[in-house]
Amino acid sequence: MKHLKCLFMMLFAVLAFASCDELTDDKDKEPTFSDYFQMKITNCERVGDNLQVNFTLKNISGENLPQVQLNGASAFDMCQDNLGNTYYSNISFGSNWMESVRTSMSKGETITGSFLITNFNASSKANKLNLIFECSCSALNFNGRGEIDKIKIQDNRILSNGICTNDLGLAYTLEKVQKKTINGKSVVDFTFSVQNNTGEDLQNFQISAGSFSSYPQDNTGKQYYNSEISFDGYTFKGAVFCKLLDSSSQQYTFRLYDVNSKATTFDFKLACSATDYPFGNGTVDFYDIPVSYLVN
Known part of the structure; x- marks a missing residue:
């Protein structure tokens, strides 16, 4: 019986010592x-x-x-x-x-x-x-x-036959593509709209004709160095900007000049920015936009 009592006392001492060590370790532990x-x-x-x-x-x-x-x-x-x-x-x-x-x-x-x-x-x-x-x-x-x-990681991008948005809060819709002759030269107008679903008004929302990283290109490999963009389809500039209100949409027309008559599809990127808003990507990308949309 005496031996059993000593055994219990030794066990209690070991447990008490271990408990003190744990308290010391917790106290010394660096916060995360x-x-x-x-x-x-x-x-x-x-x-x-x-x-x-x-x-x-x-x-x-x-x-x-x-x-x-x-x-x-x-x-x-x-x-x-x-x-x-x-x-x-x-x-x-x-x-x-x-x-x-x-x-x-x-x-x-x-x-x-x-x-x-x-x-x-x-x-x-x-x-x-x-x-x-x-x-x-x-x-x-x-x-x-x-x-x-x-x-x-999720991947819901459109990487062919459509428009890949530059931000998860912006939705782009291709509305029409129209072929025209201006001053004896062939041009193509790509009309699209952008819907602001970011939850914020976008100040100085700007879309530029083209991007610094690439030039528009058709399926024959021809690149286009002359392009402009417009709100109304009449007044074209290198870039346009506006205040894009939350839940509102804005229509744009992107124009390519001197279009190859043998082209059947077009790829191009448009630079996009806004004041004090973090877009997920710097360009909105148009892939394989077909000539079947063209209206003479």
């Missing part, structure tokens, strides 16, 4: 991003050549925070897809894309934001992402990394 913030991914989707990751961020620190800073992935700590490719990223809290953004957060407040990875791997096999970012907050004396792994 998830101790102060809760990030949820709401969408991860390809937009043109890029990948946009939308998220919500909740302050669970129990304090009002005058400044929270998030940085995208850097050369020292990069995002990675399931094929092993690594990427930098930019970030936005609703304005332009930046390497680093700052905001205040009240106790319990939830905000929305997005990461953007440009030139994401074109292979359809790249279908998951490990998102890496940095966070700092002086009020919490915190500076550390965040990571969310195996985010599923």
Whole structure:
């Protein structure tokens, strides 16, 4: 009986010692991003050549925070897809894309934001992402990394026979294609409309005739270096801009000059931008627009 009592006393001492070690370990443990913030991914989707990751961020620190800073992935700590490719990223809290953004957060407040990875791997096999970012907050004396792994990537792009939008909140519709003769030369007018579903009024919404990265091209391989764009189909310029109200639409006509009579389809990209709004891609892309739409 005495031996059993000694055994129990020894066991109690071991357990007490282990419990003290655990308390010490918890006390010495460095806080992590998830101790102060809760990030949820709401969408991860390809937009043109890029990948946009939308998220919500909740302050669970129990304090009002005058400044929270998030940085995208850097050369020292990069995002990675399931094929092993690594990427930098930019970030936005609703304005332009930046390497680093700052905001205040009240106790319990939830905000929305997005990461953007440009030139994401074109292979359809790249279908998951490990998102890496940095966070700092002086009020919490915190500076550390965040990571969310195996985010599923959606791909709803139109990559042939249609229009690939430059933003998930913009919807483009091809309305008609008309062939004309102006000053003895053949031109083609592509009339389309854009619907603003972003939830915001877009200030200085601009569409330019063409892009810096490519020239319009037909199926014979001919490239076109002379093009313009218009609101009304009469007054053509190199670029047009307006205030595109939320839930409203605007019609445009893009014109190519000196069109090859043997052309049957056309590909072209139009540069698109707006003040203080983070589009997922810099161009709206038109693919394989057929001559069957042409009306003489």
